[in-house]
Amino acid sequence: MIRDPVWRTSAPITDHTPDTIRLVQDILINWSPQETRVAVIENGAVQELHLERTLERGLVGNIYAGRVARVLPGMQSAFVDIGLERAAFLHVADLHRDEVPGREAAAPPPIEKQVFEGQTLVVQVIKDPIGTKGARLSTQISIAGRLLVFLPQDDRIGISQKIGSQELREQLRSRMQALAGDGEPGKGGGFILRTNAEEATDAELADDIAYLRKTWAAIRERAFKAAPGTLLHLDLSLVQRVLRDLTHDQTHSVRIDSLMQYGLLKAFGEQYTPTSVARLEHYSGERPIFDLYGVDQEIERALARRVDLKSGGYLIIDQTEALTTIDVNTGGYVGARNFDDTIFKTNLEAAQAIARQLRLRNLGGIIIIDFIDMARDEHQDAVLAELRKQLARDRTKITVSGFTQLGLVEMTRKRTRESLAHLLCEPCPTCQGKGQVKTPRSVCYDILREILREARQFNPREFRIVASAAVVEMLLDEESQHLAGLSDFIGKPVSLQTEPGLSPEQYDIVLM
Numbered sequence: 001m002i003r004d005p006v007w008r009t010s011a012p013i014t015d016h017t018p019d020t021i022r023l024v025q026d027i028l029i030n031w032s033p034q035e036t037r038v039a040v041i042e043n044g045a046v047q048e049l050h051l052e053r054t055l056e057r058g059l060v061g062n063i064y065a066g067r068v069a070r071v072l073p074g075m076q077s078a079f080v081d082i083g084l085e086r087a088a089f090l091h092v093a094d095l096h097r098d099e100v101p102g103r104e105a106a107a108p109p110p111i112e113k114q115v116f117e118g119q120t121l122v123v124q125v126i127k128d129p130i131g132t133k134g135a136r137l138s139t140q141i142s143i144a145g146r147l148l149v150f151l152p153q154d155d156r157i158g159i160s161q162k163i164g165s166q167e168l169r170e171q172l173r174s175r176m177q178a179l180a181g182d183g184e185p186g187k188g189g190g191f192i193l194r195t196n197a198e199e200a201t202d203a204e205l206a207d208d209i210a211y212l213r214k215t216w217a218a219i220r221e222r223a224f225k226a227a228p229g230t231l232l233h234l235d236l237s238l239v240q241r242v243l244r245d246l247t248h249d250q251t252h253s254v255r256i257d258s259l260m261q262y263g264l265l266k267a268f269g270e271q272y273t274p275t276s277v278a279r280l281e282h283y284s285g286e287r288p289i290f291d292l293y294g295v296d297q298e299i300e301r302a303l304a305r306r307v308d309l310k311s312g313g314y315l316i317i318d319q320t321e322a323l324t325t326i327d328v329n330t331g332g333y334v335g336a337r338n339f340d341d342t343i344f345k346t347n348l349e350a351a352q353a354i355a356r357q358l359r360l361r362n363l364g365g366i367i368i369i370d371f372i373d374m375a376r377d378e379h380q381d382a383v384l385a386e387l388r389k390q391l392a393r394d395r396t397k398i399t400v401s402g403f404t405q406l407g408l409v410e411m412t413r414k415r416t417r418e419s420l421a422h423l424l425c426e427p428c429p430t431c432q433g434k435g436q437v438k439t440p441r442s443v444c445y446d447i448l449r450e451i452l453r454e455a456r457q458f459n460p461r462e463f464r465i466v467a468s469a470a471v472v473e474m475l476l477d478e479e480s481q482h483l484a485g486l487s488d489f490i491g492k493p494v495s496l497q498t499e500p501g502l503s504p505e506q507y508d509i510v511l512m
Helices: 007-010 165-178 202-225 237-246 259-274 289-295 295-302 341-360 379-392 420-424 442-456 469-476 480-490
Strands: 025-032 034-043 045-053 063-072 077-081 088-092 119-126 136-138 148-151 158-159 190-193 230-233 251-256 280-282 305-310 314-319 322-331 365-370 397-405 411-414 464-469 494-498 506-509
Touching: 025 237, 025 289, 025 469, 034 237, 034 289, 034 295, 045 237, 045 341, 045 420, 088 119, 088 494, 148 202, 148 289, 158 165, 158 397, 165 190, 165 202, 165 464, 237 251, 237 259, 251 259, 259 280, 289 295, 295 341, 295 420, 314 341, 322 341, 379 397, 442 464, 442 480, 442 506, 464 469, 469 480, 469 494, 480 494
Parallel strands: 025 251, 088 136, 158 190, 251 280, 322 365, 464 494
Antiparallel strands: 025 034, 034 045, 063 077, 063 119, 063 230, 077 088, 119 136, 148 190, 305 314, 314 322, 365 411, 397 411, 464 506
C-alpha cells in the first residue's frame, strides 16, 4: 500500500528537527529518461536534493585509461587526457605509492620522477569538473561495494570510523582477514568495511569480496587492451546509489514513480542491498511524487538569494567562484523584550536554517557566515554549538573554525559535485553573472565618448546609434541636449535606431 502523507504537507516545513522527535527519513525518486531527481525528506522537511541528467552524468568513481599530456613540476601536478573536453588534474599526493610495512612513510618523490608525458595511467575521478576546472584524478583506485570498499593496490583491512567499539573493530578485522584470504596467492587487495557492514554475516561479506574482485579483474583486462581516453569502469547510477549510500536503518521508505526502474532497482537491491528492498515501493499515485512534500517549491526557494525564517528574520546567500557568504538579518522580528535576546534567538534559528540550506543547495568550499553581532560570549558559544549540532547530520566533511575577531564564522564543506544552482542555472547573458548592469545613462555616456573617439579617426557622412529601447529613449529625452551638442561639435548628424534584441549594455555605432 502506498502511504501518501498528505497530513505532512499541510504543516509548515521547519529548518530543524527537535531532539525529542525520532528522525524518520523518506526518499522520493522522480525518474524520467532525461533526468533523475532524488529528494531526501527528514521528518517532513526536504533536506537534500540529488540530480543526475542522462547527458550530464557525474564522473566521480569512473575509471579511465589516461595519457599524461603535461607535467608541471612547479605545481607538483600533471594534466591527464581521459577523453573529456578539458584535461583532468592529477596531484602528486594522489599518486599511488607502495609502502613498506613497519617503515615510516617518507615524503613522496617529485612528480617529474614518477610520471612522464605520453605515459598511460589507470586513473579514477575523485572530483567532478567544476566551473572552469577539469576533473581531479587519483591513481589510488577504490571500488565501492554494498558493504566494502576494495583497494586493489593495497593489502590492509580498514574499518569505518563510525564503528566505534574497539572490540567490535578487532572482531571485524579478524573476520575480514580470514574471508579475504590474507597472504594467499591471487587474493590480493585491501578492504575498508563500511558502516553498514557492522552486522553483516560472513556470507554477505564473502559475496561482496567476490563481486569487487571480479569487477577489478574485468577493469584490468580492459586496461591492457584499451587506448588512452577509454572509460574502463562506470560508477553506479544515481538510482542505484540511493540504495547503496542513502538508505539506512532510519529510512522509512524509498519510493520511485517509474515501474520499469522500480523493477530494475528491486533486482539490483536483491543482489547487492537486500536489507533495503523491503523499504522500496513503486509510487503509482495520480499526484506527481514530488508534490507529496512540495519538493518543486523547495527547489525554487533553494535557487533564491533570500531565505525567510519563521521569526521574521532572513538569510542572504551569495555564491561566488571563491567562496559562499551567508548574511543573517533580524528583518521584522521583534518578538523578545530584550534586543540582545532578539538577536540571539534570530541567530539560533539561522544556525538551524543554514545547516539545512548547505545540504539542500549542496554548497561547498569556503563558507563565511555573518551572524548578527552578539554582545555576550555565552550567546556566541550557544549559537556556534547549535550550528555544529545541526551540521553533524551532514554526511559531507565539514570543518568549523569558530568566530573570528570580526564576528564572522569561517567554515569549509567538502566540494565533491556542482551545487544545485550551478546544475540548474547559468550566468545571466545580460550581466555575465555580475548580478548588475549599467544604467541607461551610463551606456549613453559610453556611446557619446565612442562617437567622439571615432570622429577623430573617420570621416563618415553620418553616425547611427543602434541600442536598446531604454538607451534610445534617454538619448531622445534627458540626454538630447548632450547628443545635439556632440553632433554640432563633430559637424556630423547622429541618428538613432532601436534594436529590441540588444541587452541594456549592448550598442553599436554604424558609420554611414
